[in-house]
Amino acid sequence: MPFFKADHLVMRFGGLVAVNDFNLELQPGDLVGLIGPNGAGKTTVFNMITGVYRPTSGRIYFQDKDITGKRPDIITALGIARTFQNIRLFTDLSLIENVMVSYHVRLKSNIFEAVFKLPRYMRQENAMYEEAMELLHKVELDHLAEEKAGSLPYGEQRRLEIARALATHPKLLLLDEPAAGMNPNETLQLMDFIKQIRDEFDLTILLIEHDMKVVMGICERIWVLDYGKTIAVGTPSEIQNNPEVIKAYLGEEEYA
Amino acid sequence: MGKILTVLLIELLILIVSVFALKIESTVGFLLLLVSIVFAIYYGAKNEKIRYRLQDAFSSSRRFALILGIILIFIFPLFFMDSPYWVFVITIGVIYIILAIGLNMMLGSLDLVNLGFAAFFGIGAYTVGMITAKYGLHLPYLIVLLLAGIVAMIFGLLLCLPTMGMKGYYFSLTTIAFGLAVELTINNLEWTGGPGGIKNIPHISLFGLNLGDSYTVFGYDLPFQLNYFYFALVIMLLVMLVAWLIHNSRIGLSWNAIKEDDIAARAQGINIKVYRIYAFAIGSFIAGVAGAIFAPLMGYIAPTNFTYAHSITMVAMVILGGIDNIMGIALGAFLLSIAPEKFRAFSDYRMLIYALIIILMVIYRPQGLIPKKIRKYDFIGGAKDE
Numbered sequence A: 001m002p003f004f005k006a007d008h009l010v011m012r013f014g015g016l017v018a019v020n021d022f023n024l025e026l027q028p029g030d031l032v033g034l035i036g037p038n039g040a041g042k043t044t045v046f047n048m049i050t051g052v053y054r055p056t057s058g059r060i061y062f063q064d065k066d067i068t069g070k071r072p073d074i075i076t077a078l079g080i081a082r083t084f085q086n087i088r089l090f091t092d093l094s095l096i097e098n099v100m101v102s103y104h105v106r107l108k109s110n111i112f113e114a115v116f117k118l119p120r121y122m123r124q125e126n127a128m129y130e131e132a133m134e135l136l137h138k139v140e141l142d143h144l145a146e147e148k149a150g151s152l153p154y155g156e157q158r159r160l161e162i163a164r165a166l167a168t169h170p171k172l173l174l175l176d177e178p179a180a181g182m183n184p185n186e187t188l189q190l191m192d193f194i195k196q197i198r199d200e201f202d203l204t205i206l207l208i209e210h211d212m213k214v215v216m217g218i219c220e221r222i223w224v225l226d227y228g229k230t231i232a233v234g235t236p237s238e239i240q241n242n243p244e245v246i247k248a249y250l251g252e253e254e255y256a
Numbered sequence B: 001m002g003k004i005l006t007v008l009l010i011e012l013l014i015l016i017v018s019v020f021a022l023k024i025e026s027t028v029g030f031l032l033l034l035v036s037i038v039f040a041i042y043y044g045a046k047n048e049k050i051r052y053r054l055q056d057a058f059s060s061s062r063r064f065a066l067i068l069g070i071i072l073i074f075i076f077p078l079f080f081m082d083s084p085y086w087v088f089v090i091t092i093g094v095i096y097i098i099l100a101i102g103l104n105m106m107l108g109s110l111d112l113v114n115l116g117f118a119a120f121f122g123i124g125a126y127t128v129g130m131i132t133a134k135y136g137l138h139l140p141y142l143i144v145l146l147l148a149g150i151v152a153m154i155f156g157l158l159l160c161l162p163t164m165g166m167k168g169y170y171f172s173l174t175t176i177a178f179g180l181a182v183e184l185t186i187n188n189l190e191w192t193g194g195p196g197g198i199k200n201i202p203h204i205s206l207f208g209l210n211l212g213d214s215y216t217v218f219g220y221d222l223p224f225q226l227n228y229f230y231f232a233l234v235i236m237l238l239v240m241l242v243a244w245l246i247h248n249s250r251i252g253l254s255w256n257a258i259k260e261d262d263i264a265a266r267a268q269g270i271n272i273k274v275y276r277i278y279a280f281a282i283g284s285f286i287a288g289v290a291g292a293i294f295a296p297l298m299g300y301i302a303p304t305n306f307t308y309a310h311s312i313t314m315v316a317m318v319i320l321g322g323i324d325n326i327m328g329i330a331l332g333a334f335l336l337s338i339a340p341e342k343f344r345a346f347s348d349y350r351m352l353i354y355a356l357i358i359i360l361m362v363i364y365r366p367q368g369l370i371p372k373k374i375r376k377y378d379f380i381g382g383a384k385d386e
Ligand SMILES: Nc1ncnc2c1ncn2[C@@H]1O[C@H](COP(=O)(O)OP(=O)(O)O)[C@@H](O)[C@H]1O
Pocket: A013, A016, A018, A036, A037, A038, A039, A040, A041, A042, A043, A044, A045
């Protein structure tokens, strides 16, 4: 059984087949890209994996467990974290709180210990705080720890969202268009950063990207979706020369 | 030293203004005072210099400010020894502060606009009325208080479960229906006394003291209402402490995360159902406790004490004072429970005024008079919001 497996996933919204027969296997340490034009069904794949949608049919396996249709918080606890295409931070909370929210899942103390600040809870909360600060340091935001997340510029919000996802201690990290809205230079830095966290935290990463060029540099394998169908799977160079892929992307450019 | 003096002066000023506000006879005078309080807070908060000085003074002598504040609140009713009625009004104010803090756990922390919260208040009060007056059971009062909280909590969970997935208008509409259902039920059931309610609810007796008795201290005959005031005050301080601890624990943080974005909160591993249950359970328990003080203070309760209008009033208190800020909520609840006494001439327009307050606040100052503060984490010690 592979580390992660999506087996014949189908997602229907009424008459629309958003994802049709999607199959994916990941091994630990993979850094895989999921690309395709707008509306191809990429985000929907993430939503099925993370339990936001229950697939119309098909199964999802993660570390020998069938996780199809489980609650999002349970899936997170099992070790799958994500970021969102349209950043979903807790804008009214401080940066450090955004990160600390994610730790609460793993705390062993009960609510009475938490409310009355009993020693065990305080020890855990302390350790948690320090680790959260470290994560903020990693994304170079520790000096803003007590600012509201909503006050950050766009690029920094994206980094904070990654830090928040890392705080859940994931084994599989799903990044939904993390480079959207960034300039080429920022994008390059981000891709470096993604490789770096994969190695440092022993992650397996599945990365959605709309712009094909971005993922070519860092992904070892790439899945290409178009209108819900997987039209190509392969290494970056195979994908680049695949006529179907070129057609899908050309079609989009003509449209745009 | 200068900071301590600032704190002392500010708190004394608040005391004097509050006493004055209650003593003032003319409606116009009270209105002017009210408007100037609101403006003073508004512009004081806007002026960086003043705000910084005050924040600095209060945060560097936090313990002093707190203890002094509590002492002054204890002294407060002694200015009204000539009119027990005002002591009664202030006590009702304290009860409403307790209610508003309970409501805030849904309304403020989770953005669940509960428009039937008076039902839990009523259920708590009726629990006491039924036990002590109707069935004449002689249980220790603290047990009765606990039972009132628990019965209200059970109803809270009864409302929580079917509304689990609801947000926004759907949730609010359902809570209106719930509030009306409870009100109509106690109004129509013979078992609960119907529209006539429950009469002759005995006074609280606690540790051998009867709160209905007038005690003599240093030769002064103190009105019995004062006993209730102090009792309600102690409960209020306890409720505030617990609410503050919860707000600064992982529960408060998770509530706020869910309020901001429930999808993101779930993706961080938060089980939103469990946290919603906490809010309903604790919030309605607190309302039940408030009811348990209210019933024996009044001696007589009826369905008309726990109507939709009361629910709206509680919502207005939280929104006016400041969502998720305990001091703000206390201010809002106190202002709005005193105001009707001052505006007797306009009592027909009371609901209109509350509606206006909610609309104006939502438009111009959605965070309330005293806005929520960002929690500070100064380890070791955990989160503090003040
Ligand atoms: N909740 C939903 N209800 C109906 N249609 C949806 C829903 N979510 C996504 N879709 C549709 O599914 C298709 C794929 O969307 P999405 O996965 O967001 O595409 P991508 O992320 O590749 O741009 C789109 O046509 C979109 O409109």
